[in-house]
Amino acid sequence: MIQRVQSLFLFVGAVLLSLDLFIPTWKWTSGTDGITLDAFNITFQLGKIVTTKAFPYIGLGLILTILLSLYIILQFKNRSLQMKLCLLNALLIFGVTGLIYWGSKEAASLTLIPAPGDYTIAFFFPSLAVMLNLFAMRAIKKDEELVRSADRMR
Numbered sequence: 001m002i003q004r005v006q007s008l009f010l011f012v013g014a015v016l017l018s019l020d021l022f023i024p025t026w027k028w029t030s031g032t033d034g035i036t037l038d039a040f041n042i043t044f045q046l047g048k049i050v051t052t053k054a055f056p057y058i059g060l061g062l063i064l065t066i067l068l069s070l071y072i073i074l075q076f077k078n079r080s081l082q083m084k085l086c087l088l089n090a091l092l093i094f095g096v097t098g099l100i101y102w103g104s105k106e107a108a109s110l111t112l113i114p115a116p117g118d119y120t121i122a123f124f125f126p127s128l129a130v131m132l133n134l135f136a137m138r139a140i141k142k143d144e145e146l147v148r149s150a151d152r153m154r
Contacts, residue, residue, distance in 0.1 A: 006082075006139035007073045013129035013136075014069040017062050017093070020125045025058070026104040028117030035107050035117065037100075042107045055103050061096040065089055065129070072136075079144045086137040090130050097126045 026037040036043045039059035041052045072085045100123060108117055 004076065004139070004143070006136040006143070007076065009132040009136035009139065010069045010073050010086075013132040014066045016125040016129045016132075017066050017069070017096075020122050021059060021062055023122035024120055025100050025122045026107060026117050026119055028108065035110060037103050037107045042103065042110075044110070055106070058096060058099045058103055061092065061099055065092045065096060068092065069129075069133075079140050079147075082140050083137055083144075086133055086140065090133045090137075093126050093130045093133065097130075100126070 021039045024036045024038045028035045032045070032047050034045045036045075037055070037058075039062055040054065040056050042055050044051045044053070068085065068089045072082055072089065075082050075085065104117065104119070
């Protein structure tokens, strides 16, 4: 099950999305002041005062896509369902990327200085996960074609 290349692609994608839960995706700093966006909160630091605003949408979307990726790996006996779920997972990951972008714009609107913040490396993890998801779909399709060609030979 996990030795199949598509399972490895999906597992690495789930690991990348899991890292996104713990690494901030957007930052803005100006001296001692700063704003940080992570998976569940927008954190404001004004001098020594730290305030957080709940923004759980990114985290919930990430958890959903991680669980779906792991569920897809377990569906190795039903390749057509795997392909459909991979497509759904790719769409959900695109949605999470949109939520990250929306959250960064929400956080940036709270700064008094119109300087844009910086996306961290964690912003690109969902894009890599989508690519790995599409590679997994391609490998699943090749497996399905191989099984069908073997069925024709019998």
